[in-house]
Amino acid sequence: MDALLNVNEGFPLLSFLIFFPLAGAVVLFFYSEEKFARLWTLLITTLEAIFSIPLLIGFDSGTAKYQFAEAHAWVPQWNINYILGVDGISILLVMLSTLIMPFCVLASWKYIKKRVTQFMFCLLIMQVSMVGLFVALDFILFWVFWEFMLIPMYLLIAVWGGPRKDYASIKFFLYTMAGSVFLLVAILALYVKNGSFFIPDMMWQNYSTTFQVLVFLAFFLAFAIKVPMFPLHTWLPAAHVEAPTAGSVILASVLLKMGTYGMLRFCIPITPDATFMLAPFILWLSIAGIIYGGFTALAQSDMKKLIAYSSVGHMGFVTLGIFVLNTRGIEGSIIQMINHGVTTGALFLCVGMIYERTHSRELSVAQGCGKVMPWYATFLGLFCLSSFGFPGTNSFIGEFMILAGTFEYSTGLALAAIPGAVLAAAYMLRMLQKLLYGTENNPDQSHLKDLSIREITVLAPFALFVFWIGLGPQPFVDLIHTSVANLLDQLHNWQQVQGVAQVLLQ
Amino acid sequence: MAILPELVLLTGALAFFGLSLSKEINDVQMNNTAIFLGIVTFICSLVSLSQNTMFFSGCYQVDLFSQFFKLTISLGLVFVLIAGQNLKGIDRSVRPEYYMFLFISCLGLMALVSAVELITLFVSLELSSFALYLMVPMRDDQTGIREQMEAGIKYILFGVLATGFMLFGMSYIFGLTGTTYIKDIIPGLQVASHPAAFFAVVMVLSAFFFKLAIFPLHFWVPDVYEGASNETTCFVATIPKLGAVALLIRFVIMVPGDTQVLIYLMMVLAICSMFYGNLIALVQTDVKRMLGYSGIAHAGFILLGLLTMNASGYATAMYYITGYVFMNIACYTVLYNVSVNGENLSITDLNGLHKRQPMLAFLLAIGLFALAGIPPMVGFMGEFLLLAGALKQGYLILVILAAINAGIAIYYYLCVVKAAFTADAGDRADVEINTITKFGSVVLVLIIIFMGAFPSKIIAFADTAVKTIM
Numbered sequence: 001m002d003a004l005l006n007v008n009e010g011f012p013l014l015s016f017l018i019f020f021p022l023a024g025a026v027v028l029f030f031y032s033e034e035k036f037a038r039l040w041t042l043l044i045t046t047l048e049a050i051f052s053i054p055l056l057i058g059f060d061s062g063t064a065k066y067q068f069a070e071a072h073a074w075v076p077q078w079n080i081n082y083i084l085g086v087d088g089i090s091i092l093l094v095m096l097s098t099l100i101m102p103f104c105v106l107a108s109w110k111y112i113k114k115r116v117t118q119f120m121f122c123l124l125i126m127q128v129s130m131v132g133l134f135v136a137l138d139f140i141l142f143w144v145f146w147e148f149m150l151i152p153m154y155l156l157i158a159v160w161g162g163p164r165k166d167y168a169s170i171k172f173f174l175y176t177m178a179g180s181v182f183l184l185v186a187i188l189a190l191y192v193k194n195g196s197f198f199i200p201d202m203m204w205q206n207y208s209t210t211f212q213v214l215v216f217l218a219f220f221l222a223f224a225i226k227v228p229m230f231p232l233h234t235w236l237p238a239a240h241v242e243a244p245t246a247g248s249v250i251l252a253s254v255l256l257k258m259g260t261y262g263m264l265r266f267c268i269p270i271t272p273d274a275t276f277m278l279a280p281f282i283l284w285l286s287i288a289g290i291i292y293g294g295f296t297a298l299a300q301s302d303m304k305k306l307i308a309y310s311s312v313g314h315m316g317f318v319t320l321g322i323f324v325l326n327t328r329g330i331e332g333s334i335i336q337m338i339n340h341g342v343t344t345g346a347l348f349l350c351v352g353m354i355y356e357r358t359h360s361r362e363l364s365v366a367q368g369c370g371k372v373m374p375w376y377a378t379f380l381g382l383f384c385l386s387s388f389g390f391p392g393t394n395s396f397i398g399e400f401m402i403l404a405g406t407f408e409y410s411t412g413l414a415l416a417a418i419p420g421a422v423l424a425a426a427y428m429l430r431m432l433q434k435l436l437y438g439t440e441n442n443p444d445q446s447h448l449k450d451l452s453i454r455e456i457t458v459l460a461p462f463a464l465f466v467f468w469i470g471l472g473p474q475p476f477v478d479l480i481h482t483s484v485a486n487l488l489d490q491l492h493n494w495q496q497v498q499g500v501a502q503v504l505l506q
Numbered sequence: 507m508a509i510l511p512e513l514v515l516l517t518g519a520l521a522f523f524g525l526s527l528s529k530e531i532n533d534v535q536m537n538n539t540a541i542f543l544g545i546v547t548f549i550c551s552l553v554s555l556s557q558n559t560m561f562f563s564g565c566y567q568v569d570l571f572s573q574f575f576k577l578t579i580s581l582g583l584v585f586v587l588i589a590g591q592n593l594k595g596i597d598r599s600v601r602p603e604y605y606m607f608l609f610i611s612c613l614g615l616m617a618l619v620s621a622v623e624l625i626t627l628f629v630s631l632e633l634s635s636f637a638l639y640l641m642v643p644m645r646d647d648q649t650g651i652r653e654q655m656e657a658g659i660k661y662i663l664f665g666v667l668a669t670g671f672m673l674f675g676m677s678y679i680f681g682l683t684g685t686t687y688i689k690d691i692i693p694g695l696q697v698a699s700h701p702a703a704f705f706a707v708v709m710v711l712s713a714f715f716f717k718l719a720i721f722p723l724h725f726w727v728p729d730v731y732e733g734a735s736n737e738t739t740c741f742v743a744t745i746p747k748l749g750a751v752a753l754l755i756r757f758v759i760m761v762p763g764d765t766q767v768l769i770y771l772m773m774v775l776a777i778c779s780m781f782y783g784n785l786i787a788l789v790q791t792d793v794k795r796m797l798g799y800s801g802i803a804h805a806g807f808i809l810l811g812l813l814t815m816n817a818s819g820y821a822t823a824m825y826y827i828t829g830y831v832f833m834n835i836a837c838y839t840v841l842y843n844v845s846v847n848g849e850n851l852s853i854t855d856l857n858g859l860h861k862r863q864p865m866l867a868f869l870l871a872i873g874l875f876a877l878a879g880i881p882p883m884v885g886f887m888g889e890f891l892l893l894a895g896a897l898k899q900g901y902l903i904l905v906i907l908a909a910i911n912a913g914i915a916i917y918y919y920l921c922v923v924k925a926a927f928t929a930d931a932g933d934r935a936d937v938e939i940n941t942i943t944k945f946g947s948v949v950l951v952l953i954i955i956f957m958g959a960f961p962s963k964i965i966a967f968a969d970t971a972v973k974t975i976m
Contacts, residue, residue, distance in 0.1 A: 075962040077818070077969070078894065118860075140890070144881035151875060154920070158928045166928065170920060177916050181909040184890070188897045188905065 003200035004069035004085055004137075005060075013055060014068050014084040017098065018132045020048055025124035032117040038109060041120035045101040048127065052098035059091055061479050064486030066137060066200070074138075079196050083137040088483025089264055090134045092334060092476065096341045097130040097254045099461075104246040106458045107349050111245050111356055112160060119160060122152040123246065130254050134261065139187045139197040146183075146258070150176055153247070153255065161242035168235075168242035175235040179225035186218035190270070203269035204490060209277075216274035219267050220282070226259030229282075229319060230289035233312045240308035241361070245352030248304065252311055252348055253341035260318045260337055264330070268322075268487065272494045279323040283409075286323070287416045289316030294423025298430065303351045303361045306431055307344060310387060313420055314340045314395075320417060321402035325491065329405025330484050331477055336398030338476070339386075339469060343395055346383045346462035350376070353455055354435075357448050363434045368445055370436030375451045377436045379459045384432045386466045388424035394469035508557035508568040510550040511576050512616050518543040519609040526602035533601070537591050540605050541942065544584040547612075551580040564687060565623035574824065574971040575619040575752045582745045582831045583612050588946035589839035590737025595848025597646045604644050608741065611637035615749040624676050624686040627753070631672075631713070634749065635665055638742060645735040646848060657733020664726040668716035675709025678702055688756065695762040703762045708771070711757050717750035718805045719798075721778040731798035735848050739794055740838035743801055744831040751808060751827045755820045758812050759976055765815055772813040773904055779806030780911040787918045791852045793841055796918060797834065800877060803915060804830055810892040810908060817976060819895045821968035826888035828964070829876070829957055833885055836873030836950045840866045843939050853922055858931025866937060867926045869947045876954050878919040879912050884958035891965070 024044035028037055060067060066085025074082045086094055104123060112119045129149035136142040150173055158169035189211070190202050207215070225232045236256075240248050268275050293313030300306035318340070321333025353376065354366050370377035386393035389400075399421060406414040451459070469476060518540075525531065555573045560566065586608075596604050614634025621627035643658035680686055682703055683694030695703045716723040731739045761768050783803030790796035808830075811823030843866055844859065845851050860867040876883035879890075889912060897905045939947075957964060 073962075075965070077962060077965055078891065115860075144886075147881050147886070151880060155927065158924060166924065169928075170917070170924070173920060174913075174917060177913050181913040182906075184893070184912075185897075185902075185906055185909050188894050189902070191894060192897050 003066055004071065004083070005063060005065040005067045007069045007071050012070050013051070013058075014086070014131075014135045015070055017048065017052055017055070017094075018084075018128055018135070020044070020051065021124040021127040021131075025121050025128075028117055028121050028124070034116040037117040037120045038105070041123060042102060042105045044124060045105050045127065049098045049102055052095060055086065055091070056095060059086070059479065061088065061482055064088065064483045069137075074141075080140045081138050081198065082141060083198060084135045084141075085137050086135055088480040089334065089487075090261065091479055092338050093254075093257055093261055094131060094134045096257070096338055097127070097134065100249065100253050100341065100345060101127050103345075103349070103458050103461065104249050106454060107249065107352055108244065108246040109454060111352060115159065119156070119244075119246075122155050123250075126152040126156070126250060130250075133258060137199050139190070139199055139202070142199070143180075143184065143187060147180065149255070149258075153251070156247040156250075157239055157243045160244040160247070163242075164238070165242045168238040171235045172239040175225055175232075179222040179232075182218035183222035186215045189215060199265070204272070204494060205270075207271070209273050212271040212274035213277065216267055216271040216278060219262065219271070220278075223259040223262040223267070226262070227256055227315045227319060228259070228312065229285055230292050230312060230316070233289070233293075236312065237305050237308040240311075240348075241302060241304045245348060245355070248348040248352070249345045252307075253345035256311065256315055257337045257341065260315065260322060260333065263319065263322055264334075264487075268325070268491060272491055273498065275323070275325070276495070279325060282323045283320060283413055284416075286316045286320040287413065287420075289313065290320070290417055290420030291423070294420050294427065297427040298423065300427075301363050303354070303363060303431065303435070304348070305361075306363075306427060307347050307351065310424065310427065311340070311344055313424060314344070314387075316420065317399055317402050317417070320413075321405055324402075324405045324409040324413075325488070326405050326408050327484060327488055328401050328408065330488065331480060332398050332401025332403075332405055334480050334484070335469065335473060335476060336395070336402060339394040339398045342462055342465045342469070343383055343386045343393075346379075346459060346466075347387060349458060349462070350380045350383060353451065363431065365443070366435055366445070366448075368436070368438030368442030369448055371442075372445050372448050373450045375456060379451075379463060380436065381432060382463055382466060384428040386470070388428045389421060392467070392470050394466050394473075397469060397473045508554050508559045509561065509566075509620075510554050511547050511580055512613055514543065514547045514550050515609050515613040515616065518547070519606050519613065522602045522606035522609065526600075526606065531602060533592050536602065536605065537587075537593070540608075541584065541587045541591075543609070544580070544587045548577075548580040548584050551577045562626070565626040566617070566620050567622040568620055569974045570971040571752070571975045572616075572620040574968060575748055576616050578828045578831065579612060579615055579619075579745055579748055582748065582835065583608075585832070585835045585839070585946060585950060586737070586741050586745065588942055589740050589835055590842050591940070591943065593735075593737060595646055595735030595737055595842075595845070596644050600644050604641060607637040607641050607644075610634075611641070611741070612745065615746060618749045619752040622688045624679065624688070624691075628669075628673065628676065631749075631753075632669065634746065635669070638746065639665060641738050641741070642730060642734045645733070645738065648847060648849060653733045654735070655733075657730045660733075661726050661730045664716065664723075668713045668723065671709050672713030675706045675712075678706030678709065682706065688760070692760055695760060700762075704767065707757055707761050708768070711754060714750045714754045714757070715775070718747055718754065718808065719779075719802050720775050720805050720809065721782055721802065722775075724779070724782070724802045724805075727798045727802060728795045731794045732792055732850060736794070736838060736842040736845055736850075737848075740835060740842065743797065743838070744834045747801075747805075748827055748831060751823055754812055755823065755972060756975065758815070758820075769813045769815065772809045773901065776806040776809035776813065777904065777907050779803060779809070780908060784911050784914045784918075788914070790918070791854075793837075793851050793853055793856070793922065796853070796922070797837060800915065800918070801834070803911060804877070806911075807889060807892055807908065810896045810904070813901075814895045814899050816895075816899075817969055817972050819892075819899075820972045821965055822888065822891045822895050824968040824972065825957075825961060825965050826892060829884035829888050829954070832950060832953050832957070833873050833876040833883075836869050836947075836954060837877070839943065839947060839950065840870040840873070843943060844937050846935070853925050854929070855934070856922060856925045857929035857934060859926040859937070861931050861936075862934060863937035863939060865944060865947055866939065869951060870926050871923050872951050872954055874919040874923055876958070878916050882955060882959045884954050884961075887958045887961045891961070 069085040072082045129145045132145035297309035321329040389395040617630035639662040645654035787799035876885040
């Protein structure tokens with residue numbers, strides 16, 4: 001328990017953040033009027049976002065220990081505990097998942113017309129599992145949130161989704177489930193070795209190489225499906241295309257990060273030898289994802305599919321950054337996780353807004369809408385620029401750091417990743433050009449209305465973060481720096497100890 | 507005092523016998539009386555929980571182990587009665603008799619978990635089984651094809667066969683040890699430690715494998731589930747399995763000498779049951795058949811707890827089967843209420859349930875997700891603890907195969923949830939439920955969630971209970 005700081009001291013903020021939306025959801029059980037449900041959910045998610053700010057203020061970026069820690073016994077016979085805490089790796093992701101939710105509610109204000117209360121209920125339950133997952137420090141607790149998250153997400157796609165919702169939702173559920181059964185076995189195997197489910201206890205232990213490789217592969221399969229990494233990505237376009245706007249935003253902004261978070265939190269510290277051994281393969285798989293995602297996105301005429309494939313590419317950058325195993329790469333990939341959450345989330349919101357007007361996601365239908373929707377054009381343009389990493393926007397910082405880290409690791413690898421950045425510009429500009437300008441014979445778009453105040457309110461904060469991270473990323477990097485440095489220190493110590501052991505054995 | 511629950515059940519059965527003689531019967535009153543008696547039984551089990559005595563010259567033991575099961579049996583009975591209110595699937599003329607047999611069957615099961623002597627055990631088992639054999643053909647013959655008769659005959663023939671195995675095994679045990687008291691048999695068999703002793707115990711076990719529907723002895727399950735009325739299936743699928751697990755634990759403990767062979771046997775049976783049950787459940791269209799096959803798979807999971815051969819494994823098995831009973835009753839409550847005249851339901855009959863009766867749809871979702879092992883429901887915690895226990899003993903391959911099965915199972919449960927929540931109701935009518943059902947549903951949901959979220963007390967209790975008989 002040394003890894004925890006100030007256990008059970010002060011107000012249990014993390015537990016509060018987990019269970020507050022749950023309490024809000026229970027209220028919807030008893031009073032389920034639709035207008036009330038909308039307002040209530042907006043209130044709850046906004047309060048949740050406000051209450052999460054003390055987390056950021058109270059966070060001490062000078063220590064790599066887990067802060068705001070809480071520890072209580074849960075199933076003492078099996079040494080399962082209720083342990084929570086945040087560190088530099090998780091703090092930004094927690095903030096992302098609390099801050100993005102009010103906008104999801106706002107984005108669904110008019111989009112969701114049937115079964116509104118149930119929709120809001122699902123969003124609140126979703127919030128519970130997202131926050132819980134990032135702060136859980138007990139493996140079983142983590143697993144509970146990891147699996148439980150499937151139910152609301154499944155329902156979001158299956159009930160409020162598009163025409164092929166059945167196919168997409170079941171595919172999403174089965175894919176994730178298939179990945180996670182081995183995760184469970186790996187967790188159990190680690191438990192049998194350590195006698196504890198406390199995650200920091202499992203790190204940096206002397207497991208045999210075979211054991212590490214097996215555990216790593218089990219972890220990796222589960223997380224790679226979630227990220228999703230090429231070639232396990234096929235559920236993502238289906239799920240994104242069919243999901244309602246809020247579902248797509250949550251999926252892109254938070255759910256995909258669960259995979260990369262898992263790699264950082266579990267793969268590297270628990271199975272360091274296997275990480276060193278398998279990192280080269282994963283790096284090239286990331287490159288494949290970047291290039292593949294880029295080319296496929298280039299060929300899409302459905303906006304949501306295009307952004308979904310661009311996610312495959314962007315997440316490829318994130319995994320690339322993680323497995324080059326140096327400070328720049330890992331910090332860049334955490335920043336890039338946030339960037340992707342902001343930018344892709346915003347892009348999905350933009351697509352949702354055009355879909356509400358034209359009831360189509362085809363590029364050709366909304367062609368040339370920029371002329372009648374200047375506000376929309378401004379925001380979309382900004383987020384597109386941000387998506388392909390235009391200097392001054394957030395993704396530039398993230399991708400730059402990742403590429404710098406990659407160059408440090410291997411020039412060939414970095415060179416292989418560069419075309420991905422170019423492709424990103426190509427498909428994003430293509431979408432921008434078609435959608436906003438079109439050709440000489442555009443369909444008549446004069447019936448389209450420009451963004452309402454509500455919609456501008458939704459997009460403005462995303463734009464703020466695009467510039468904030470783009471122009472002044474230092475506060476964000478400061479938050480994560482100590483934890484990442486600590487992770488890498490331990491990794492290098494581990495490598496040295498292993499090296500010494502090798503020499504001694506010879 | 508110590509056998510108060512049994513006495514209440516017996517009184518109840520006699521009361522219904524009296525009622526069956528009268529001509530004019532008020533269905534609602536009878537139904538409420540049954541529920542009331544069920545609740546009284548539960549309260550009595552609660553009161554007699556910490557009793558510890560012996561009856562009938564040492565044949566009938568009341569201890570923590572038996573009282574644990576009596577408590578779960580009586581609580582299950584209450585929910586079974588709530589699930590099948592007014593017995594709409596049962597022939598009008600035999601409804602009082604149906605309740606009588608239901609209570610007798612429960613009485614038999616309660617006697618079974620207390621029996622510590624082979625003859626008593628056999629009599630109790632038959633008491634509960636024969637009552638069940640009679641309940642199956644009592645279904646109202648609506649289709650005219652008399653499928654309930656077919657189910658009844660299948661059930662009784664397979665059941666008698668299993669009983670035959672058990673008696674055969676018992677005769678060996680008696681021959682080897684010269685006693686029918688379990689407390690003397692255990693040391694007696696250890697001394698004998700003969701292939702015959704092992705063979706005898708496995709023969710006895712097979713009778714309970716039959717009750718639990720483990721792979722090669724599962725043939726009755728789909729047909730009986732389908733042929734019996736919804737309320738009967740609700741009972742057959744749940745409460746007798748508690749008795750089966752209790753007795754499996756009693757006999758597994760008995761196995762003499764090297765237990766490795768038995769462990770391998772149970773491993774093979776567990777894997778076969780899980781794969782067979784799950785793969786066949788994937789293609790079912792009748793919900794009861796699907797639940798039947800899923801029950802075979804879950805029975806395989808239970809074996810994971812038994813084959814660890816230690817107290818914590820048995821305690822987990824007890825926890826899991828208790829959870830299983832409530833998850834299943836939750837599903838059957840929905841089936842019974844959605845079915846208009848007690849007919850069988852296919853998955854499409856549940857279409858749009860969220861609109862037709864949101865409460866039942868929610869109950870169904872909780873029950874099915876729990877069966878699928880999604881946290882924080884009880885099915886997850888049970889499955890997880892069983893896997894952890896088996897892995898602790900080093901059965902990695904078994905655990906991996908079981909985990910794969912947990913993954914396969916999701917699909918067919920999800921299909922039912924999908925029908926209830928996303929499909930269009932079409933012209934299917936709304937479903938009305940009464941206050942008792944509503945109340946029962948809420949309590950079931952709470953039990954399923956709280957048992958899963960806070961398992962430590964129940965497992966500790968089961969652990970102490972199982973240690974009293976080891």
